[in-house]
Amino acid sequence: MDLRARLFLAGASGLVGSAFARSPALRGATVLGPTHAELDLEDQAAVRAFFARERPEGVILAAAKVGGIVANDTFPADFIRSNLAIQ
Secondary structure, eight states: OOOSEEEEEEETTTTTHHHHHHHHHHHTEEEEEETTTTTOOOOOOHHHHHHHHOOSSSEOOOOOOOOOHHHHHHHHHHHHHHHHHHH
């Protein structure tokens, strides 16, 4: 893949995604990294519309619903459901 391509970086503002965004390997690429407010990755229709409009040539998936230890222990089903929907 040409790294000067249009790349969709899901989770660009998170810990892992922001590291990807700063990576020298992506220099020259057009990185599309909408925030959660701009694109809810759990909304399949919105994601399809984004892909139809932006036509990315590659995808880096670094997005996830995350919480602390207590949140993960208290609401495990919520986290796995959300993360499976994002995938």
